[in-house]
Amino acid sequence: MSVFVxxxxxxxxYAFLAVIFVLVEPVxxxxxxxxxxxxxxxxxxxxxxxxxxxxYEPHMSAQVTKLMTCITRHxxxxxxxxxxxxxxxxxxxxxxxxxxxxxxNHLNLITTIDARGEVLNAIGHLPGLLRPVMKYFYLDPFxxxxxxxxxxxxxxxxxxxxxxxxxxxxxxxxxxxxxxAKDPDTGSPxxxxxxxxxSISFIVGGSDTTSSTMTNVVDIVSRLPExxxxxxxxxxxxxxxxxxxxxxxxxxxxxQLPVLNAVVRETMRLKPTSSTxxxxxxxxxxKVIAGIFIPEGTLVSVPTLNIHHDETAxxxxxxxxSGSPI
Ligand code: HEM
Numbered sequence: 001m002s003v004f005v006x007x008x009x010x011x012x013x014y015a016f017l018a019v020i021f022v023l024v025e026p027v028x029x030x031x032x033x034x035x036x037x038x039x040x041x042x043x044x045x046x047x048x049x050x051x052x053x054x055x056y057e058p059h060m061s062a063q064v065t066k067l068m069t070c071i072t073r074h075x076x077x078x079x080x081x082x083x084x085x086x087x088x089x090x091x092x093x094x095x096x097x098x099x100x101x102x103x104x105n106h107l108n109l110i111t112t113i114d115a116r117g118e119v120l121n122a123i124g125h126l127p128g129l130l131r132p133v134m135k136y137f138y139l140d141p142f143x144x145x146x147x148x149x150x151x152x153x154x155x156x157x158x159x160x161x162x163x164x165x166x167x168x169x170x171x172x173x174x175x176x177x178x179x180x181a182k183d184p185d186t187g188s189p190x191x192x193x194x195x196x197x198x199s200i201s202f203i204v205g206g207s208d209t210t211s212s213t214m215t216n217v218v219d220i221v222s223r224l225p226e227x228x229x230x231x232x233x234x235x236x237x238x239x240x241x242x243x244x245x246x247x248x249x250x251x252x253x254x255x256q257l258p259v260l261n262a263v264v265r266e267t268m269r270l271k272p273t274s275s276t277x278x279x280x281x282x283x284x285x286x287k288v289i290a291g292i293f294i295p296e297g298t299l300v301s302v303p304t305l306n307i308h309h310d311e312t313a314x315x316x317x318x319x320x321x322s323g324s325p326i
Contacts, residue, residue: 025193027201032281042184044198047177054251055172061248072245109156112149113208119146121276157200164199174202209273216271217264227263234259269308277301 026033028040046052119142123131135147164175178195182188221227234257239249254260279301282289286296294300307313 025197027197029201029205039184040198043181043190044177047174052172052177056174057251059171059173064248065246068246068248108152109203112152112156113204115146115149116153117204117208119143119149122146124279153203154200157203158196160203161196161199175199212271212273213264213268217267220267220270221263227259230259231263272304272308275303275305277303 026036028037028044031037031040122142123134126134134143137143161175165179175195178190178198181190183190221231235243238253238257279299282294282296282298282300284296286298287294289300
């Protein structure tokens with residue numbers, strides 16, 4: 001297989017320094033401790049079950065309606081209005097930050113997440129001992145500014161958390177699961193610090209991913225008239241006479257549409273939102289990867305983009321064939 005495997009550093013005795021860069025405390029996304037991951041998975045998995053995802057739909061539909069209103073209003077101008085779709089997509093789902101109401105990135109959240117992501121991607125390539133001092137490296141503002149953005153994100157996340165906590169409503173969303181979750185080890189409610197840490201990770205993990213995927217879908221489809229036609233035909237057939245201003249499709253029928261789902265999946269293959277390699281650590285005793293023995297405790301990763309563009313990783317299906325979405 002022609003996939004490039006990058007073998008990173010051995011986990012050094014200073015690995016604990018990496019914890020400094022974890023916002024608040026380690027979360028499901030970034031913990032390297034399998035026991036901690038299993039514990040967190042126990043109380044978080046129900047929040048992502050098919051049934052509960054269905055129950056979030058009314059909140060999401062309300063945001064989609066606002067997004068559609070924004071897009072329609074811009075499109076009804078003189079036809080020359082430029083829509084920054086990325087900005088409108090950001091945070092259209094999940095806990096609303098008010099972008100769609102105010103029609104602007106009023107918390108500077110998008111810039112903050114971008115700056116933070118870039119600096120965290122870069123800092124992982126520096127020796128562990130240098131990492132904590134990079135916020136003082138004023139010769140290159142990339143470092144102090146990006147690291148400042150990580151603290152800003154923590155503040156934005158904490159504020160959003162306190163607002164949601166003080167709402168005291170029974171709205172069912174990811175946070176309501178965390179409020180009601182019991183610590184699998186002790187049976188007690190989760191600590192506020194743990195809830196805040198997990199909810200901040202949702203802001204990054206759940207919004208940037210969806211917004212860039214939606215932006216990429218629109219970008220790719222807008223360049224392919226044949227695909228536009230196939231999509232329009234599929235939607236006309238699935239929802240005859242229902243597509244009008246203010247109408248939002250329900251998830252269940254949309255989930256069954258083969259062309260639409262193939263377009264979204266192919267977009268995520270071509271332009272994965274996490275395109276660099278996600279890191280893993282080789283197990284005790286080491287591991288043979290792509291024919292090379294890698295000693296235990298070594299960081300390894302394969303860039304997602306490379307896997308997605310390697311034909312040996314996929315089975316090509318003809319339309320109608322088993323395994324084909326179309
Ligand atoms: C197009 C949208 C999305 C993409 C492309 C995406 C991508 C990913 C990827 C690649 C991982 C694996 C990370 C790793 O193994 O290191 C992951 C994990 C995760 N994602 Fe997403 N994600 C998306 C949407 C969301 C949303 C909306 C949420 C909800 C807040 C979410 C929550 C999570 C969580 C909690 C994990 C950690 C799971 C675990 O470690 O067991 N994701 N996502």
